[in-house]
Amino acid sequence: MRLADFIRVNMEEILRIWEFDAKHILPIPRLSREALRDHMEEILLGIAVELERQPVGHNRSTEFGPQHPDGEQSARVHGSERHDLGAGIVHVAAEFRALRLTVIELWLQENSRLDNEGARDLIRFDDEVDLALAQSIENYALRKEKQGRLFETMLSSLPDPCFILDLDGSFLYANRAMADLCQVRAEDIVGRPFSEMPLPAKYNGEVKLKEVIRYKECRESEVELESAIGDVRYFECLYAPVIDEEGEVEAVSGIAHDVTQRKKSEARIWRHANYDLLTRLPNRRLFLDRLNQHSAHSDRTGDPFALLFIDLDHFKGINDRLGHEAGDNLLKEIAQRVSVCVRQSDTVARIGGDEFTVLLLDTGDRELIKGIAENILGELARPFHLGDDEACISCSIGITMFPADSGSAQQLLGDADRAMYLAKHSGRNRACYFTEIPKAPTAE
The missing domain is CATH 3.30.70.270 (Reverse transcriptase/Diguanylate cyclase domain)
Structure with missing residues (x-):
């Protein structure tokens, strides 16, 4: 029996064992265990389709066709889709590893003495899993890169100063508005301590940073800034903890909203009343x-x-x-x-x-x-x-x-x-x- 036929015939057994091996993989909020199992079945069917194709030797294309004549999508496409469903790269790699081990172990049990054809099928299967995973990782990286560009463009264009600090109070990120406020070029601000910026102590002091880290809670403040030309601006500042998977604070994010016009309007109203x-x-x-x-x-x-x-x-x-x-x-x-x-x-x-x-x-x-x-x-x-x-x-x-x-x-x-x-x-x-x-x- 060829490996492609073996996968189709033993699909339920493969998925049962895979699910047991992959039980420690964290569930994805947008995908139930049943839906995840169905998704892995589609990946296996896609690999089976690829195993049935004629090999092209060392010059074979690494790009799968979007669909097989029988309607089954390729494993690589399904692997990439996993990211759309909320899976991280480590999660996807763990799933593919469990899938590879399950199929190889069952195939070897079925064929204790592999002939040349069986060995070639096994090699091709291993290669197909690697290719699917590689494209999935590449897709993940491209999407992350695009996501990074989108967020960078969005944050950079915001008029509100935004930043992220490490636990020592140094900049991990600052948008253009924050760099301008600190009178520093955006490309030069990363790695510099927040406390050294020419801002009021109420804004960049260590007290707020330590409170956010200690209590793992947001902190707010209002500060008054005077520019080099004497203009006074008022900001409402929000500092928020960035929590890692273990529930610990790994960084502190901040955003400052310019409320100068609102303050001036309130001052006018108060003055008119008094x-x-x-x-x-x-x-x-x-x-x-x-x-x-x-x-x-x-x-x-x-x-x-x-x-x-x-x-x-x-x-x-x-x-x-x-x-x-x-x-x-x-x-x-x-x-x-x-x-x-x-x-x-x-x-x-x-x-x-x-x-x-x-x-x-x-x-x-x-x-x-x-x-x-x-x-x-x-x-x-x-x-x-x-x-x-x-x-x-x-x-x-x-x-x-x-x-x-x-x-x-x-x-x-x-x-x-x-x-x-x-x-x-x-x-x-x-x-x-x-x-x-x-x-x-x-x-x-």
Whole structure:
């Protein structure tokens, strides 16, 4: 019996023994054991078809035809298809080795004394297995190479910096965006330590790398980078462990996403919500937030602070006479003049149309506070030049102290407002303390 016929006749026995020999080969997720067995049967039938072809000697072609007249595909084609089903090269080699040993052992048991024809069949069978495996490996290598090119093209074209580090923190891979960020040529970055790159410690420090390796978990961070020309960029960074088959970390991959535009948009939204668009001073919302913070701090520490409530005198008349544009310009100049009268740590806010407030921090010195209020009165008393027009204005200021005068932030603001009205009723262009408000007579 020829070896090709032997394979066909003993197919079930060959597959049974092969399956036993190959039982330690890991299963492929996309292929059940039954489907894998059917696949190996196709490979054997393909080899049988090749054994029936007339040999061409040393010049025989190494390229199989895609199909035999009976419809059976060649072993080499089936071997290559294994990679499409998720098999690795080691997996495929192990399968072919088990198949070779099974057929040879059964063939030798059947033919204890091989004649020349049987020996030639055996040699051709061994050769066919080698050729099928060789083409399978070549196909695997070509596909891996293509896959590498595809991924390299994809990663290189990404605007997001991507990289892979070894366990010592040196680059195994970096795309063009990462190399540009590190101010290094892409071809020169592999092998260089991440910690030596001109990046903030929060980005390339060893802490994140060690955490990912130790806990085998992803880590995130947000960093701020300033370019050589002074541009500020913000990145959200993700570091992920690369886990090997034994469950150990073999490398760390990273990707950084530029969120500069989002951060700028968020900053604009926050600024619009918390700052007066005309004067660029804190608005009522931000002022109340800071007032509550300083009140809570003063409750804990006992540190005093003062609140000045400023209301412009006769602003409506100037606005009506010169127009709203001139009125807006006047408010902007008033904001600037008030701001130069206070310390950098103090807060000047616009909380209404012609109402301003000042928080004077960490002081209970009435003389200091009075001096600042008088400076504000003096600055606003100077004429304002609004294009071709000139305007003169004054203000009334109410002053209250925390915690001496009030027990809460809301009460403090109300007391300062009452003190401001005292200044208005007393002739305007002056400052009055809350403690100067006459006490209401008590009924006897």
